Amino acid sequence: MGTTSAHGNEGLGRRDLIKRSAAIGLITVPTMSLLTSCATGGGGSDEKKTKAPAGKTSATNPLGVKKGLALEAFIFKGGLGDQYAKDAEADYKSTYGATVKHTGTQQVGPKLTPRFAGGNPPDVIDNSGADHLNMNKLSDQGQLQDLKALLDAGSIDDPAKKVRDTIHPSTLEKGLHGDTFDVLYYAFTIYGTWYSQKLMESKGWEYPKSLSDMVKLCGEIKKEGIAPWTYAGKYPYYVHFNLFAQIAKIGGMDAWMAIDNLEPNAWTKNDAVKEVIEHYEELAAKKYFLEGSQGLTHIQSQTQWTKGKAVFIPNGSWVENEAAPTTPEDFGMAVGALFDGTGDKMPHGSLRAEPSEPFIVPSKGKNPVGGMELLRIMLSKKHAQNFATKVKSLTCVMDATEGMKLSPGLASASSVFKEAGTNLVSCQLQEWYPALTDEKMGGLTGQLLTGDLKASDWIKKTQEAADKVAKDDSVAKFKRTS
Amino acid sequence: MQHGKYRFVAGFLALPLIVYAIFVISPFVQAFQISMTDWSGLVGTAEFVGLDNFRRLWESDEFWNALRHNIYMLALIPVITLGMGLFFAFMLNVGGRRKKNEVVTGVAGSKFYKFVFFFPQVISITIIAVIWFNIYNPDPHDGMLNSFLGTVGLDSLQNAWLGEKSIALWCISAVMVWSNVGFYVVLFSAAMASIPREIYEAALLDGAGRFDTFFKITVPLLWDTVQTGWVYMGIIALDAFALVQIMSVNMGGPDGATDVMPLRLFQTAFRDSQFGYASAMGIAMLIVTMAFAVLTMRFARRERIEF
Numbered sequence: 045m046g047t048t049s050a051h052g053n054e055g056l057g058r059r060d061l062i063k064r065s066a067a068i069g070l071i072t073v074p075t076m077s078l079l080t081s082c083a084t085g086g087g088g089s090d091e092k093k094t095k096a097p098a099g100k101t102s103a104t105n106p107l108g109v110k111k112g113l114a115l116e117a118f119i120f121k122g123g124l125g126d127q128y129a130k131d132a133e134a135d136y137k138s139t140y141g142a143t144v145k146h147t148g149t150q151q152v153g154p155k156l157t158p159r160f161a162g163g164n165p166p167d168v169i170d171n172s173g174a175d176h177l178n179m180n181k182l183s184d185q186g187q188l189q190d191l192k193a194l195l196d197a198g199s200i201d202d203p204a205k206k207v208r209d210t211i212h213p214s215t216l217e218k219g220l221h222g223d224t225f226d227v228l229y230y231a232f233t234i235y236g237t238w239y240s241q242k243l244m245e246s247k248g249w250e251y252p253k254s255l256s257d258m259v260k261l262c263g264e265i266k267k268e269g270i271a272p273w274t275y276a277g278k279y280p281y282y283v284h285f286n287l288f289a290q291i292a293k294i295g296g297m298d299a300w301m302a303i304d305n306l307e308p309n310a311w312t313k314n315d316a317v318k319e320v321i322e323h324y325e326e327l328a329a330k331k332y333f334l335e336g337s338q339g340l341t342h343i344q345s346q347t348q349w350t351k352g353k354a355v356f357i358p359n360g361s362w363v364e365n366e367a368a369p370t371t372p373e374d375f376g377m378a379v380g381a382l383f384d385g386t387g388d389k390m391p392h393g394s395l396r397a398e399p400s401e402p403f404i405v406p407s408k409g410k411n412p413v414g415g416m417e418l419l420r421i422m423l424s425k426k427h428a429q430n431f432a433t434k435v436k437s438l439t440c441v442m443d444a445t446e447g448m449k450l451s452p453g454l455a456s457a458s459s460v461f462k463e464a465g466t467n468l469v470s471c472q473l474q475e476w477y478p479a480l481t482d483e484k485m486g487g488l489t490g491q492l493l494t495g496d497l498k499a500s501d502w503i504k505k506t507q508e509a510a511d512k513v514a515k516d517d518s519v520a521k522f523k524r525t526s
Numbered sequence: 527m528q529h530g531k532y533r534f535v536a537g538f539l540a541l542p543l544i545v546y547a548i549f550v551i552s553p554f555v556q557a558f559q560i561s562m563t564d565w566s567g568l569v570g571t572a573e574f575v576g577l578d579n580f581r582r583l584w585e586s587d588e589f590w591n592a593l594r595h596n597i598y599m600l601a602l603i604p605v606i607t608l609g610m611g612l613f614f615a616f617m618l619n620v621g622g623r624r625k626k627n628e629v630v631t632g633v634a635g636s637k638f639y640k641f642v643f644f645f646p647q648v649i650s651i652t653i654i655a656v657i658w659f660n661i662y663n664p665d666p667h668d669g670m671l672n673s674f675l676g677t678v679g680l681d682s683l684q685n686a687w688l689g690e691k692s693i694a695l696w697c698i699s700a701v702m703v704w705s706n707v708g709f710y711v712v713l714f715s716a717a718m719a720s721i722p723r724e725i726y727e728a729a730l731l732d733g734a735g736r737f738d739t740f741f742k743i744t745v746p747l748l749w750d751t752v753q754t755g756w757v758y759m760g761i762i763a764l765d766a767f768a769l770v771q772i773m774s775v776n777m778g779g780p781d782g783a784t785d786v787m788p789l790r791l792f793q794t795a796f797r798d799s800q801f802g803y804a805s806a807m808g809i810a811m812l813i814v815t816m817a818f819a820v821l822t823m824r825f826a827r828r829e830r831i832e833f
Binding site: 153154157160161162163175177178181182185187277278279280335336337338339340344348478479482483486487488490491494496518519 | 564566567568569570582662663664665666668669672686687688689690691775776777778779780781782793796797798799800803
């Protein structure tokens with residue numbers, strides 16, 4: 045039985061509950077007192093401030109990890125696998141002589157929700173994938189460890205240099221909830237339009253500079269009997285990777301932040317939205333999407349693309365690892381930056397590059413210091429390079445891959461990333477309001493791309509859906525200013 | 527020996543009943559309690575919000591949309607599944623031609639058919655969903671259905687199936703029918719086996735054809751079994767979670783065209799972390815399912831025929 049005293053206004057005061065429910069007359073008093081918060085009880089109250097066990101701090105152990113104290117890691121095992129984390133855990137084990145319990149899963153949310161509710165979460169979590177935990181709620185309810193100590197600790201490669209100074213600034217920005225840095229996005233995903241260098245060169249096609257060039261090129265491609273585009277219709281948010289970023293590039297980041305912040309009329313008053321959505325409407329009307337794409341999974345659409353049935357696909361840099369089994373040897377995977385529109389606020393070559401793979405350390409875990417230390421190990425050059433080799437993806441550790449020989453897709457991603465410099469686009473909308481972007485807007489985008497929905501209706505309905513979320517007080521809201 | 531019989535029985539049943547009460551009945555009752563809180567499911571504290579979740583549910587277009595799809599399925603799927611089950615069972619048991627010294631037989635090869643019909647029941651629903659998802663793959667070469675249509679020259683019928691808003695729900699419903707028919711064939715076959723042969727013989731002597739024997743003898747005598755099957759199939763149609771979650775485009779899409787109540791509940795709990803609201807949905811589902819079962823039992827009642 046959970047213990048529920050009527051403390052303050054948190055928790056179900058047993059007395060209150062009985063009084064109210066008796067007043068409503070729904071449940072009799074005896075059963076009520078018997079059942080008061082069985083499922084919801086246990087852990088969670090903020091009064092229980094346990095001091096996490098800590099060891100002595102030193103130059104090589106700046107966080108003060110307690111030797112021999114067990115560590116538990118929960119790692120999302122998706123497109124990137126989980127071997128990279130196991131490698132870091134092995135280092136932790138040998139350094140601190142502690143056992144590390146590792147779980148690799150695709151079901152982070154369903155598996156860990158009850159453990160948070162029960163007050164015994166693991167020490168470090170890679171909270172990624174479709175079924176991830178809601179970090180906004182967790183942060184809201186004080187379940188996430190503030191990672192400031194990690195940022196201020198000396199780095200593994202050079203103890204005189206703080207961890208904070210070795211990672212990309214946008215990672216520092218994205219990991220914030222309010223003023224607290226409590227999420228470390230370990231990887232860097234480069235979003236964009238992916239294509240085969242070999243196919244483009246053999247046909248003498250140039251990667252288009254602007255939206256209108258794209259439409260022209262699509263016409264030529266279609267004449268060759270190849271579909272210009274394909275996409276993962278089963279998961280329409282794949283289309284949003286590019287669509288959102290394209291709006292931000294043309295309309296500028298300030299106008300996009302208004303969208304992220306759910307401001308009234310943020311979609312309807314932004315001309316870039318109209319331009320980009322009409323561009324997609326045109327592509328759909330001219331049948332520039334591979335037929336049947338609306339029913340394909342991400343894997344199926346990527347397979348069509350590696351087979352050369354379609355030239356372009358909106359995707360993120362994990363595609364190289366994920367599509368490896370079907371990619372021909374000489375495919376020459378490459379990614380291109382965003383296209384120019386009219387009156388752009390951001391220069392040519394702007395790119396959507398986002399910190400990804402969110403790692404969190406639960407504050408109520410048994411060994412949060414150990415959790416942070418594992419992240420510090422992963423942020424060393426050695427492990428950042430290991431990650432790049434194993435899963436063909438960049439990390440937030442700056443210049444970690446200098447002088448390494450990279451795979452084609454990763455090399456292309458690195459070079460567009462370098463060219464973009466500081467002209468980076470980042471979108472929080474999907475991170476913060478997945479029910480809005482994936483379900484509601486995903487449905488609209490699917491209809492837009494099959495030609496069943498007009499651009500003007502897409503904009504109108506999207507604005508309505510965004511307004512509805514803005515009014516819904518059961519959804520935690522977030523604001524960004526940079 | 528009569529003395530103390532009940533105490534004796536209760537003594538044996540006490541332990542399982544206590545286990546059942548703790549692990550089945552108490553979560554049921556707690557769902558009612560949780561549905562009146564704003565519990566997120568992530569931490570052990572929650573605020574009491576009264577009937578607020580139910581008010582939200584009443585005003586939620588998404589939930590009504592999901593309920594409507596469940597009702598469509600409830601109206602169609604049991605009728606089709608049971609109808610086909612009855613028909614096949616009849617053909618396998620009594621629909622055959624007359625042979626010597628056997629008055630009532632099934633069609634040729636009925637043993638083999640029985641085995642094949644039951645096959646989908648043996649495979650887990652998840653695997654069925656994945657298999658059919660791939661059959662519906664819209665690609666004209668990789669998708670079994672589309673490539674078949676292409677081979678026989680029916681290219682005009684090729685479709686994006688699950689990606690097509692107007693037919694996606696029926697594609698999923700078809701799979702539900704396909705995977706359940708076999709069970710009813712076996713169930714009705716067993717029930718038919720208990721119908722005395724003399725009744726069929728008498729009917730045949732009076733010159734009844736297959737049609738008459740089916741509607742005037744088989745169906746009335748099987749009515750109890752049909753009724754049970756109906757409730758069971760109705761509950762399956764009100765669920766449909768596994769098929770929709772695995773097969774549908776964008777979780778209940780395109781654009782909400784295949785959304786069902788349990789999927790809504792799942793998304794609310796695990797994606798939006800609103801367990802209180804999700805519990806309220808669970809209770810709404812309970813009410814709908816109970817209402818359906820009670821109404822079926824009430825209106826499908828007929829005279830029992832003793833034989």
